[in-house]
Amino acid sequence: MSQTDSSNRAPLVRVENLTKHFSVRIGAYGETKATVHALDEVSFDVRRGETLGLVGESGCGKSTAGLTLLQLHRPTSGKVYFEEKEVTGLSEKEMRPLRRRMQIIFQDPYSTLSPRMTIGNAIGEPLWLHELASGREAQERISRLLNDVGLNPAFAFRYPHEFSGGQRQRVCIARALACEPEFIVCDEPISALDVSIQAQIINLLQDLQEEYDLTYLFIAHDLAVVRHISDRVAVMYLGRVVEMAPKESLFDNPLHPYTNALLLSVPVPNPRKERQREHIVIQGNVPSAISPPSGCRFHPRCPLAFEPCAHEVPEWREAEPGHWVACHAV
């Protein structure tokens, strides 16, 4: 939550028309080949020191965006730049020094830690992998990292099963921080945790950002959390980013009909407001990414859909300064 104005900062990460398709087999016996359009022609940047929130419903391609950006998936097409240097197409060896600077924290703190490795070793592993520290120095780094994430350094010798979900997520964060990254993709880091523990982790991520000038791509489906932590927010629908803006503009003045519907669907923790609120609910289900609708992918559910929507892909354009949107009606 760097409340400082990040709008004139340089982009640390930039993606251009990033596309990722998966080939899958469908049908009862896997007899048919099909293509999942997980990510289609997505462009955005993340500025140094900011948090860009990435929201959208399940399956819309948020994780794919994060993984492809980090080159953990090979993109089908499109480009990724880190500090204006193109990283798409780099060999694994050329990528290595960059990997240290770009990390990821996953959703599920239960399955990402190896049950047979002490948490000290789990946190230290990136240190030896990247040959950053060893021996005494590594031990000291591990202690400091545990301390940074609010865990007792004596925990280094314990195993993951001895910890709660919130504590394990702290371990994962410490591990991601171990090689002093500048950029972290946080892929739903709190979705698996209880509300009370969620708040601890959000506060922690914000403190660490301030202390180490970290840049986050924060993926989540909880809009209230994203509003709390982000500087800017990008909204995805079925493989495409449909709107991106500073969070105030996005939440106070959403331009895309899907963003609007999403915001109106979120219940608010206030019974009087809930009773008055008009529950405009978008009808229908999220269509399949295997055969996404033509034109604007939101058109079958869009209350504003009109003639061109079913045929023409709306252009991604800056409707207001810093406020990007793809919709024929805006």
Next chain:
Amino acid sequence: MSVLLDVQDLQTRFQVRKGFVYAVNGVSFQLDQGDTLAVVGESGCGKSVTMLSLVRLLPPAASIESGQVLLRGEDLLQLNLRQLRDVRGGEIGMIFQDPMTSLNPFINIGTQMAEPLIYHRGMSKSEALARSAELLEMVGIPDGEARLREYPHQFSGGMRQRVMIAMSMSCEPAVLIADEPTTALDVTIQAQIVELVKELRDRSGVAVIWITHDLSVVAGIADRVIVMYAGYIVEEAPVDALFEDPRHPYTVGLMGALPSLAGETGTRLTTIGGSPPDLVDLPDFCPFHPRCPYAIDRCRKENPMLEPVIDASDGGHRAACWVDIREVELEAGAAAGSV
């Protein structure tokens, strides 16, 4: 007027290798026709086990140690299994969190929907199928008749949850128990399901028990709320009173931990430090005390009972706490203590 469902002093525990897990510790609540009661609390606090105990859908390791579950005055805990089967899916309908595990993947939707109608309502197969098609349309699935021949995997998550709701409502239950029915769903679909249940409730007068950990959903659907902690009800209140005047420190902590879509964003979220309790012993202290910023000596020695709160704006507001938290000024940051 007598209450529809009256649960008294329900206690359920699990036999484990080293003793017992005390999952539900003396839970009492009442429900009237048309009421919606929300049950909230963090993972493992006993929400599901409480509701499963009402109809004795418990694993073998569980035993109900005491209590009464009076449905229109009749104690469900005294029924034999056959009578109980008539109640489950008849007078009491149920929706579970994961619709995929509650639907059989190998049987088409129509057959699954028809079964309770044949069993509880004595319909013929064709009557039951016709009614099932109507029910599908009622929950917003068009082409009900054609879709009866389809299998669960051909439905999306939101549609499967609609099917579950249609099934749970098919025998016109008096009480509908919904255990986190929207947790696995997207917000736009969640909003559809919440609206659907409200509409069905208003139309049929069914009383709803809605289990969730999402306080925002509670705000939109509940008349009254029960907050559970460590197998106890620690606060019970009409929904407005709970949100505007929470009295139990745990409830206060839950509310503060929620980021909102409206409020300030520069602020830090308050957190409830520490970890959830271990349920291996019945405590003779307040189970929340290790995490409670208001704790006093007494909290470590005696477990408070659920009692009406002082200066309640509503008679039905009760809390289990030794301290009147309105009179305590916390030191700055005390509520934000972390691990």
